[in-house]
Amino acid sequence: MNSFDQEYTVSEAGKVLHNANLIKKYHANLVYDYTEYPTKGHWKETFGDDDYKKAIIDWYPKNKNKPILFYVHTPFCEQLCNFCLCSKEITRNYDRVKEYLYSYLAKEIDLLEDHFVKNKVNFNFKEIYFGGGSPTYYKKEEFKFLIDRLKKFIDFKNIGDFTVEIDPRRVDEERLLFYHEMGVNRLSFGIQDFDPGVQEEINRPQPPELVDKLLTEKVRKLFPVINFDLLIGLPRQNIKTITQTIKDVVKLKPSQLQTMYVHYKPGTRKYMIKMVRNEPMLDFFDRKAVFQKASEILLNSGYTRAGFESYSLPNDPLTQSMKDKKAVYNSLGTQKGEATNFIAVGSSAHGVLNDEYYFQNYYEQPLYRQALEEGKFPIYRGLKMTSDDVIRREVIRHIRTFFNIEFDFFEKKYSKSFKDYFHKELENIKVFEKDDLLKINENNIVLTPLGEHFSPQIANVFDTYNDQQFYNRAI
Numbered sequence: 001m002n003s004f005d006q007e008y009t010v011s012e013a014g015k016v017l018h019n020a021n022l023i024k025k026y027h028a029n030l031v032y033d034y035t036e037y038p039t040k041g042h043w044k045e046t047f048g049d050d051d052y053k054k055a056i057i058d059w060y061p062k063n064k065n066k067p068i069l070f071y072v073h074t075p076f077c078e079q080l081c082n083f084c085l086c087s088k089e090i091t092r093n094y095d096r097v098k099e100y101l102y103s104y105l106a107k108e109i110d111l112l113e114d115h116f117v118k119n120k121v122n123f124n125f126k127e128i129y130f131g132g133g134s135p136t137y138y139k140k141e142e143f144k145f146l147i148d149r150l151k152k153f154i155d156f157k158n159i160g161d162f163t164v165e166i167d168p169r170r171v172d173e174e175r176l177l178f179y180h181e182m183g184v185n186r187l188s189f190g191i192q193d194f195d196p197g198v199q200e201e202i203n204r205p206q207p208p209e210l211v212d213k214l215l216t217e218k219v220r221k222l223f224p225v226i227n228f229d230l231l232i233g234l235p236r237q238n239i240k241t242i243t244q245t246i247k248d249v250v251k252l253k254p255s256q257l258q259t260m261y262v263h264y265k266p267g268t269r270k271y272m273i274k275m276v277r278n279e280p281m282l283d284f285f286d287r288k289a290v291f292q293k294a295s296e297i298l299l300n301s302g303y304t305r306a307g308f309e310s311y312s313l314p315n316d317p318l319t320q321s322m323k324d325k326k327a328v329y330n331s332l333g334t335q336k337g338e339a340t341n342f343i344a345v346g347s348s349a350h351g352v353l354n355d356e357y358y359f360q361n362y363y364e365q366p367l368y369r370q371a372l373e374e375g376k377f378p379i380y381r382g383l384k385m386t387s388d389d390v391i392r393r394e395v396i397r398h399i400r401t402f403f404n405i406e407f408d409f410f411e412k413k414y415s416k417s418f419k420d421y422f423h424k425e426l427e428n429i430k431v432f433e434k435d436d437l438l439k440i441n442e443n444n445i446v447l448t449p450l451g452e453h454f455s456p457q458i459a460n461v462f463d464t465y466n467d468q469q470f471y472n473r474a475i
């Protein structure tokens, strides 16, 4: 039993959150997603072009066969969605998109290829991911140019997953078939919510029929893995609307789903206040209740949970990788975990060479372009990780993805006694056990179903950079 006695139910679906005080106690406006650890705010702006070049030369000989994902960022969209935190510019001017591709992105790729050739770096590229913004903005000619450019140094025969983020309003069946001809085999659709009222607030009109029309038999056959992104916590969402949205989603049968809690940051994205012009963002209680309802319907409809915010169908490869404990939660959602190293191009794109380096390009177009005009990689910040960062990142990932920590796993992999190494953390985490959020056993820690809702807060105990001391909180 937890240590509070005041019971209070916010809604039927919120019953699992049987104690409002508990939520109040552990609530924080900002709990990190932990798609990266250390979190981006701790990467160093002194890490630049030269460090990036050296990092590649240093890392490659030690990791020649490690699979690498090649990420391409396209920072343009035709229309603004009020909830959007992605790095993008809204424009109707296609020349601007072409200029970015032909004069800058291509230049960054040239620099990279030159660096690889000069230093005999022959990365084992295994996956490709086009994200945005909206990679669907490219017309066929530009999309093909990009593919042909990548083919000069990536052997497409070795590529497993090749994903494109799809804005369903901007494509038709023919476009999706063209993507397949170009080598794409996985689609990730931005869905967010199907309720017309919610869509009005977020400026994203997009009925389920529009998506249904795209997912023809042919498309489903060519793209066995289809992901939908959904957002939880949007204004006007409630138990009734999410029930209908999830029912519509289940009918459309995506093989994977990422149901992310919406982040609200009007401080940095002023336009986000448009989203709350009629109704406020959901509060912490109702967000949880909506999430819980969505989760309940998905689990009853044959989906399995794949980490904190993701779900997959039994025959989807993600389900197997969860069973094999290979799945990894990162900035692209819960992934199979095959290629966890990224080389990334495009403004704001970030890369990771596991166990050693993080790096990220400039967000701002002028800075991104200026660096390239000077013949430099447009690196804004980066980090050389310590061995302590690496082990903590893995503990945090296990909490977020598998909701447990098996001490043996860490002892074998890192040759350290878990109990000695995390002596302080094992003390601090005890308060969560008192609140019934996890169970500390001899050989492992397992989160309870209630504790799964608090996995970011629990993971925070292992974060030495942003320790929010949830374990010291009283109400």
Ligand SMILES: C[S@@+](CC[C@H](N)C(=O)[O-])C[C@H]1O[C@@H](n2cnc3c(N)ncnc32)[C@H](O)[C@@H]1O
Pocket (backbone or CB within 6 Å): 077, 083, 084, 085, 086, 131, 132, 133, 134, 135, 165, 166, 167, 168, 189, 190, 191, 192, 229, 230, 231, 260, 261, 262, 263, 264
């Ligand atoms: C950058 S979008 C790219 C996809 C494409 N442009 C589209 O909208 O269909 C990728 C995903 O980021 C997520 N996202 C955007 N803003 C977010 C926010 N404020 N909080 C949480 N996730 C967000 C959305 O779920 C979105 O589908």
Ligand code: SF4
Pocket (backbone or CB within 6 Å): 076, 077, 079, 080, 081, 084, 085, 086, 088, 132, 133, 134, 167, 190
């Ligand atoms: S959600 Fe997608 S389409 Fe909407 S503004 Fe963001 S990146 Fe563009």
